[in-house]
Amino acid sequence: MAASLALLRSLPEQQGKAGVLGFCMGGKLAYLAACRTDADVCVGYYGVGIEQRLEEADRIQGRLVLHIPELDGFCPPEARSRIVETLGARPGCELYVYPGVDHAFARLGGDHYHKPSALMAHERSVAAFRREMGPHYDFSALWDKHCEYEFATRNVADTMATMVAEPYVNHIPTMTGGVGHAMLSRFYQHHFVNSNPPDTRLVPISRTVGATQIVDEILFRFTHTCEIDWLLPGVAPTGRPVEIPLVAIVKFRGDKLYHEHIYWDQASVLVQVGLLDPKGLPVAGVETARKLLDETQPSNTLMAAWSRSG
Structure with missing residues (x-):
C-alpha cells in the first residue's frame, strides 16, 4: 500500500x-x-x-x-x-x-x-x-450562474451547460422535472425556462454550502399571469400574486450540477391562486411567506388547542 x-504521488499529473x-x-x-x-x-x-x-x-x-x-x-x-x-x-x-x-x-x-x-x-x-x-469549487457562484440562466437570461443551452452530462431535476410536490440530458432539456425548453411569469423573483433567505451540495432557502415570488407547467400544471392563469418559501437541495459533481431536489408547500400555492379554501384545514396562504421574513407574525394560529395549553 x-x-x-x-508511485501515485510520483506521477506528473498528481x-x-x-x-x-x-x-x-x-x-x-x-x-x-x-x-x-x-x-x-x-x-x-x-x-x-x-x-x-x-x-x-x-x-x-x-x-x-x-x-x-x-x-x-x-x-x-x-x-x-x-x-x-x-x-x-x-x-x-x-x-x-x-x-x-x-x-x-x-x-x-x-x-x-x-x-x-x-x-x-x-x-x-x-x-x-x-x-x-481538494479540489475546492465555488458552489455558490456555480449555482448563482445556473439560476441566472434559468430566470434572467432564460437560456436553455447555457442552463444545461452548467450541469453534468446526465443530470436530473425533481420538483418534489408536483413531480415535474427530468432525468437525463434529453428529458431535462425538453423540460427546460418547453415547461420551465420559458414558462415563468415575467415578474418572477427569487429572494435569497439563507444558504448552506457543504462538501458536495448547497441548500438554499428562498422566497419565490410571481404573479400568476401565465400557465406555469412545473408549479401549477393545467391551471389557467388567475392573475393572483403568489409568495412561497422554497428550498433547493443542489448536488454537484466536480464543478457541474448533478441534481436538484426542490421543495415547497403546494397547499399554500393553491390557497393563494384560489383553488383551495383554507377554512377548516391546517393550511395557510401568503402568511407562510410573511412569517418567514418576520418571525414576530402570529404562531400556532392553526392549532385550536393552543389557546387551552397556556
Whole structure:
C-alpha cells in the first residue's frame, strides 16, 4: 500500500496528496493504511476484522472515515463496540454507524443495497476527501450562474451547460422535472425556462454550502399571469400574486450540477391562486411567506388547542 501511494504521488499529473478507499476486506486495508502509511485520508466501508488490529490505532496519521452497518454479521455488536470505543474520540477519525442496514449496503444491485445509507456515506466520504485533498469549487457562484440562466437570461443551452452530462431535476410536490440530458432539456425548453411569469423573483433567505451540495432557502415570488407547467400544471392563469418559501437541495459533481431536489408547500400555492379554501384545514396562504421574513407574525394560529395549553 505504501509503495502504491509513493508511485501515485510520483506521477506528473498528481498534485502530491493521495487517499485510500476500500470496501469489505478493503475497508480493513483502508484502516491499516491509515495506521501504516502517510495517506492523507483513508475511507473504509464495512471493514472486516478491524477490531483485531486496534492496537495500531495510535499510529494513525491522516484522516480516517469508517462506515459501519449496524447489522453487519462480519462485524458483530461486540466488535463494533470495540472499534467505536477505541477510535470514536480520536482526532481525525470519523465513525458512522448506519441503523438497520447490513454488509455491502452501498453495493448497487446487491441484496443489501440501501440507497439512503449509501447516499449519506457517499456524501461523508467525498467530504473527507475534499477536506484533505481538494479540489475546492465555488458552489455558490456555480449555482448563482445556473439560476441566472434559468430566470434572467432564460437560456436553455447555457442552463444545461452548467450541469453534468446526465443530470436530473425533481420538483418534489408536483413531480415535474427530468432525468437525463434529453428529458431535462425538453423540460427546460418547453415547461420551465420559458414558462415563468415575467415578474418572477427569487429572494435569497439563507444558504448552506457543504462538501458536495448547497441548500438554499428562498422566497419565490410571481404573479400568476401565465400557465406555469412545473408549479401549477393545467391551471389557467388567475392573475393572483403568489409568495412561497422554497428550498433547493443542489448536488454537484466536480464543478457541474448533478441534481436538484426542490421543495415547497403546494397547499399554500393553491390557497393563494384560489383553488383551495383554507377554512377548516391546517393550511395557510401568503402568511407562510410573511412569517418567514418576520418571525414576530402570529404562531400556532392553526392549532385550536393552543389557546387551552397556556
